[in-house]
Amino acid sequence: MYSRPIVFAIMATVVILVGTIAMMVVPLTLQSTQPVSPLVKPYTAVELEGRDIYIREGCNNCHTQTIRPLRTEVVRYGQYSKPEEFAYDRPFLWGSRRIGPDLQRVGGKYPDSWHYRHMDNPRSMFPKSNMPDYAWLAARQLDTSYSYKKTHVVGYGYTVNEVNKNLADYLVRVTSSAYIAGDARDKVTPPVLKDKLTEMDALVAYLQKLGMDVKNLNKS
Amino acid sequence: MKEEGYDYSVVQGFAFSALFWLFVGLAVGLWLAAEMVYPGLNLAPWLAFGRLRVVHTNGLAFGFGLGGIFACTYYMLQRLTRIRLAFPRLAKFHMYFFNAAIALAALSLFAGMNTSHEYAELEWPLDIGVVVMWVIFAINVFGTLIKRKEKQMYISLWYIISMTVTIAVLYIVNNLEIPVNWFKSYTVYAGANDANVEWWYGHNAVGFVFTVPILAMFYYFLPKSTNLPIYSHRLSIVAFWSLIFGYVWTGAHHLMLTPLPEWIQTVAIAFSIFLIAPSWGSVINGYYTMRGEWDKMRSNYLVKFFIMGITFYGLQTIQGPTQGLRIMTGFFHYTDWVIGHVHMGTMGWVTMIISASLYYMIPAVNGREIYSVKLANTHFWLILVGQLIFTITMWIAGIQQGAMWKASNPDGSLTYSFLETVTAMYPYWKIRFAGGFVYFLGIVVFGYNLLMTLKSPEEATQPRTA
Numbered sequence: 001m002y003s004r005p006i007v008f009a010i011m012a013t014v015v016i017l018v019g020t021i022a023m024m025v026v027p028l029t030l031q032s033t034q035p036v037s038p039l040v041k042p043y044t045a046v047e048l049e050g051r052d053i054y055i056r057e058g059c060n061n062c063h064t065q066t067i068r069p070l071r072t073e074v075v076r077y078g079q080y081s082k083p084e085e086f087a088y089d090r091p092f093l094w095g096s097r098r099i100g101p102d103l104q105r106v107g108g109k110y111p112d113s114w115h116y117r118h119m120d121n122p123r124s125m126f127p128k129s130n131m132p133d134y135a136w137l138a139a140r141q142l143d144t145s146y147s148y149k150k151t152h153v154v155g156y157g158y159t160v161n162e163v164n165k166n167l168a169d170y171l172v173r174v175t176s177s178a179y180i181a182g183d184a185r186d187k188v189t190p191p192v193l194k195d196k197l198t199e200m201d202a203l204v205a206y207l208q209k210l211g212m213d214v215k216n217l218n219k220s
Numbered sequence: 221m222k223e224e225g226y227d228y229s230v231v232q233g234f235a236f237s238a239l240f241w242l243f244v245g246l247a248v249g250l251w252l253a254a255e256m257v258y259p260g261l262n263l264a265p266w267l268a269f270g271r272l273r274v275v276h277t278n279g280l281a282f283g284f285g286l287g288g289i290f291a292c293t294y295y296m297l298q299r300l301t302r303i304r305l306a307f308p309r310l311a312k313f314h315m316y317f318f319n320a321a322i323a324l325a326a327l328s329l330f331a332g333m334n335t336s337h338e339y340a341e342l343e344w345p346l347d348i349g350v351v352v353m354w355v356i357f358a359i360n361v362f363g364t365l366i367k368r369k370e371k372q373m374y375i376s377l378w379y380i381i382s383m384t385v386t387i388a389v390l391y392i393v394n395n396l397e398i399p400v401n402w403f404k405s406y407t408v409y410a411g412a413n414d415a416n417v418e419w420w421y422g423h424n425a426v427g428f429v430f431t432v433p434i435l436a437m438f439y440y441f442l443p444k445s446t447n448l449p450i451y452s453h454r455l456s457i458v459a460f461w462s463l464i465f466g467y468v469w470t471g472a473h474h475l476m477l478t479p480l481p482e483w484i485q486t487v488a489i490a491f492s493i494f495l496i497a498p499s500w501g502s503v504i505n506g507y508y509t510m511r512g513e514w515d516k517m518r519s520n521y522l523v524k525f526f527i528m529g530i531t532f533y534g535l536q537t538i539q540g541p542t543q544g545l546r547i548m549t550g551f552f553h554y555t556d557w558v559i560g561h562v563h564m565g566t567m568g569w570v571t572m573i574i575s576a577s578l579y580y581m582i583p584a585v586n587g588r589e590i591y592s593v594k595l596a597n598t599h600f601w602l603i604l605v606g607q608l609i610f611t612i613t614m615w616i617a618g619i620q621q622g623a624m625w626k627a628s629n630p631d632g633s634l635t636y637s638f639l640e641t642v643t644a645m646y647p648y649w650k651i652r653f654a655g656g657f658v659y660f661l662g663i664v665v666f667g668y669n670l671l672m673t674l675k676s677p678e679e680a681t682q683p684r685t686a
């Protein structure tokens with residue numbers, strides 16, 4: 001074998017495939033690895049767009065989205081994570097580093113206005129925070145040309161009309177005079193984009209969805 | 221003494237490409253380290269921490285790491301088979317392709333095209349490019365091996381073969397994704413499955429980029445630069461097969477206490493502990509190779525790099541399994557401690573070995589002496605001290621951070637707000653920057669020394685001593 005490169009390569013492949021099959025292929029076939037639950041809802045089109053911005057900006061390099069079953073962690077962040085909650089997460093965003101706090105249950109923790117102000121300038125609220133400013137996200141209109149295709153690729157099963165309605169409804173929500181966070185949004189959004197969906201709007205929608213399935217369950 | 225009859229232009233090309241990406245990656249690393257204390261440095265979207273961190277990791281793991289690995293592989297492959305590369309023009313193409321791919325990768329990551337899978341952040345068109353590049357590399361590896369003149373394959377070749385096949389499997393499986401457009405795709409796996417596949421990949425990317433090929437260099441260049449044979453061939457055989465067998469089981473130690481099924485975590489930890497044996501097999505092989513010849517630590521500057529490098533590898537492979545244990549991970553996971561682990565491995569082990577390998581090869585392929593042994597020694601001490609400042613600071617920081625996250629009052633409420641645990645880290649992060657800067661200076665000396673070696677006069681007759 002030590003004088004036959006091809007045989008050697010085949011042997012090496014077989015050796016690494018043993019662990020690969022046991023630890024990676026077999027779990028893929030087991031329901032227990034990624035169970036689904038009717039209580040967990042997929043992201044709406046606008047939330048999915050927000051999630052893509054979260055990925056693009058690499059928020060996951062500073063924030064985790066998984067709460068471990070440890071006492072202090074549950075006190076700090078809320079109920080520990082269940083596998084069902086991630087059934088629609090493609091990719092998963094559990095993260096590996098906590099420079100900032102966990103965000104898995106940040107939805108509903110603060111009003112929208114808090115997020116607009118915080119994303120615009122974290123240091124205006126916490127002078128010692130090291131989170132970057134994301135003010136420019138409010139100055140960029142949300143590109144919705146692929147919104148339907150995206151929900152289609154990840155298999156959420158929305159129709160084109162449903163996606164368009166979701167985007168239109170969300171625009172109405174954030175631009176209506178009744179929107180409670182309207183003032184905060186107006187402060188950070190440039191005048192030309194006030195009646196358009198911005199990337200910041202989508203990101204806030206996403207953050208407010210995080211962990212809500214479990215929180216709603218607890219309420220009912 | 222110039223070594224004739226081989227194709228060394230790609231060796232040299234890859235070596236200096238690796239050096240170039242090392243500079244870029246470290247400059248980015250220093251910027252990152254500064255941003256963590258002075259957030260005002262997030263000057264533009266493409267400079268924001270979230271985007272920059274992946275440029276740092278990819279630039280160093282793939283630009284520097286893989287570049288150095290290709291350089292050394294093409295050198296070792298020819299020396300150990302005693303023939304020229306099977307396809308020299310293909311190898312040259314590989315070199316240009318590699319640099320173009322890394323440049324495009326950096327640009328796309330700056331632009332935020334990012335799949336979020338750690339160490340597999342590139343979007344799908346680049347993934348296809350990487351696979352094509354790997355096939356080109358594999359053709360030369362196997363082509364040369366098949367045509368070789370030396371019957372037995374030396375230890376280093378085993379490591380190179382296993383890297384070549386394993387990286388291919390890992391990369392393709394983890395990057396299966398469905399495109400939305402040219403710049404965006406979604407992975408085919410969801411939730412916990414995606415996490416499990418990703419860390420099967422991620423851990424083995426560390427294993428088969430930062431361990432296996434680096435061991436190939438160690439097994440080749442240590443005996444070469446000392447004229448001492450490797451202590452035990454049998455130990456090498458056992459260590460090799462058990463290392464590559466064990467590595468692939470352990471990915472889930474990156475997912476401890478997450479919603480991944482418990483049995484996967486437990487098996488991963490068991491195999492992590494098992495890995496101590498083959499890892500230390502190589503450490504012991506290295507140490508015993510030097511037995512009775514330890515004065516070479518002083519007289520031969522290359523030995524210092526190799527022995528310090530393998531020592532950090534030994535420490536790394538004790539620390540890794542320990543920090544994966546449930547009781548430890550509950551405390552250290554997500555903290556700066558892990559950043560210390562990462563940088564002991566990369567700045568201690570990987571950089572030490574690649575540095576020494578380049579110091580051996582660049583003079584050899586040019587028929588010259590190293591420009592300055594003194595500068596090489598300076599380089600050694602700067603990267604050693606810089607690394608130690610960096611990693612020790614991060615371990616202390618990690619302990620404090622873990623303790624602060626967990627601290628609670630008698631009534632069960634938390635003692636510290638999250639922000640308090642962040643601001644408590646600022647002094648450590650400043651010291652880390654200083655450590656990184658010292659290390660960076662060492663690399664500047666390294667680059668200067670290698671470049672000046674190219675310029676120094678050819679010494680065709682003198683055999684190389686050092």
Ligand code: HEM
Pocket residue numbers: 096097099246249250252253256273276277280281284285556558559562563566567570571652653656657659660
């Ligand atoms: C001047 C020297 C260096 C500096 C200042 C530096 C700085 C940094 C910083 C600030 C981070 C982020 C830490 C965090 O998330 O808290 C990081 C992460 C990382 N660096 Fe470096 N670095 C240096 C050298 C290197 C080298 C030489 C390599 C590889 C060859 C490397 C590989 C990595 C990797 C893989 C990570 C990600 C760790 C993780 O996700 O856990 N770094 N570095």
Ligand code: HEM
Pocket residue numbers: 096338426430431470473474492493495496499533536537538539540541543544549552553554558561562564565566569570
């Ligand atoms: C027996 C060998 C090893 C074992 C069992 C091991 C174990 C571990 C564990 C458990 C973690 C996760 C820590 C956490 O997030 O809580 C980790 C992270 C890491 N290790 Fe090791 N380690 C080993 C050797 C190495 C070596 C030789 C390197 C070379 C540079 C290395 C580089 C890394 C990197 C880059 C990470 C960070 C991954 C990330 O979160 O992005 N490890 N290791």
